[in-house]
Amino acid sequence: MRNNKNNIILSLENIIPFSRNITGHFTEKAKNTTLLLAIIMLSSVNIMNTSALSYSSSVDIGFTFNPTLSLNISSSDLVIPSLTPGTTDTSNEISVNISTNSAYGYALSAGVSNDNLVHSNNTDIFSNIATTANLPNLTTDNTWGYSTSLDNGVSWSNYNGLSSINNTELISTNYKAQDIMNFKIAARASVAQPSGTYTNAITFYAVTKPAVTTLLDAYKAVSPALEQKNGYYKMQDMTPEICSAVEEIPSDLQVIDIRDDKVYWITKLKDGHCWMTQNLDLDLDPSRPLTSENTDLIDHSLAGAYADNYSYDVSTNITTWTPERKTIDFQNTTLTTWPDDSTNPYSANKTDSTETSHASLGNYYNWTAAIASNNSSSLAQKTLDNITKNPQNSICPKGWRLPTISSQSETLTSSTNEFARLNYLYNNNYTDNSERLAIAPLQFSKAGYIENDKTVHGINSGGLYWSSTNENRNTAYYLFFYNTGVQTAGRNGSGKRYGASVRCLAR
DSSP, rough: OOOOOEEEEEEEOOBBOOOOOEEOOOOOOOOOOEEEEEEEEEEOTTTTTOOOEEEEEEEEEEEEEEEEEEEEEOOEEEEEEEOOOTTTEOOOOOOOEEEEEOOTTTTEEEEEEESSEEETTSSOOOOOOOOTTOSSOOOOOOEEEEEEEEEETOOOOOOOOOSSSEEEEEEEEESOEEEEEEEEEEEEOOOOOOOOOEEEEEEEEEEEEOOOOOOHHHHHOOOOTTETTTEEEGGGGGGGGHHHHHEEEEOEEEETTTTTEEEEEEEEOTTTTEEEOOOOOOOOOTTOOEEEEHHHHHHOOOOOGGOTEEEETTTEEEEEESSSSOEEEEEESOOOOOOOOOOOOOOOEOTTTTTSTTOOOOEEEEEHHHTTTOOOTTTTOOOOTTTSSSSSOOBBTTTTEEEOOOOTTTSSSSSSEEEHHHHHSSTTTSSSSSGGGSSSSOOOOOEEETTTEEEEEEEETTTEEEEEEEEESSSSEEEEEEETTEEEOOOOGGGGSSBBBBOOOOO
């Protein structure tokens, strides 16, 4: 196979046209080895003679199978022949052809040797736009970016940048494939940019994928004897190792909460976390204490918000919380009891015929109940800029927790602004359109919320979901989405009093 690397050449014209030289090659990498091993046992025993010797020997047999993978580029150059100062222009298109018979598909990525297009004087540049820019047009002077289109370019995607540090994934499939990706660049010049030739080089990488690991595979791999209940793996057996082993996105699995034997869908999402894709439906009852063996009660300091009705057994290392009051049952949208109370725990359970589906409303909890507290009056510190100060306990199952909202940028791969990051990854960071939050794989249900007037508002039109991030004695942060908008860091003066939904993610 050829190894070619594509040169980018941009000539900026200022009255006089500039010539260009074109060279290029691309680089391909493959990771596609499967080893099959068998052992043949040979033995011979003379059963007629008890003194006869017996022996055995083994012979290893095996072979290596390398799936085929090919990468071909139709042209060796990407050229903007004459970019006029003060304008934006695009290059010619090249076609990148990828083919594999790997059962698990492939990934195609690209990187650049330098983030910038550099003038032949080695001083003046066109800066690379952000790798997550997603711009329909270049709007900043003296910048450049790329755009792609699959299968002969019916429609082009927006412009993004390439990195010299980390390769940018362009295509990812989970099946045998033969794809054609069209690729081009664009640049925007200021009227003051020096004329001349600006160059860079792109390297394309293709690699076959290994076998996919699902959540079911990961649970099984923890221990062949991992105990099930009612035919389901337990939510409480989730570990960071299980979630990190999963490669398939999404990877759906139903698991059981051993506290009340209710079954929930879970999945691994693009943010790298495993999430519930149903609302929590746990009823609280003073006659049923919750413990750190089944509930997210990792903080046993027994101070502040966790002082009331908490106990910690040093000999067993078990924390116990006894909820102060029973969950309120109701059928219509009006409750007879829902107090104007931001410090004591309240929860409510509306009759719901879809308890095992993604559309389940789940229960409603005020913030104090959501953090597994009987009195949150001591929590007055704003934690948006330091989520290590967030309450650490919650009513989520053991091994799971409430999401966090923080001041970090949602574009960061490991952002702790977790609702905002999901909106960034699945809803194009829109704040005026919540359509993609309510469908697979997120499945945030439009359960509405309970307000201080003891009424459930917004069923089928929006949802409100608690985070563990605190603002002051009366207010905590939440995700609020509705038919025409998204608030990924919502809060208001009476927020903790609201009855809202709880969606947990694995620790």
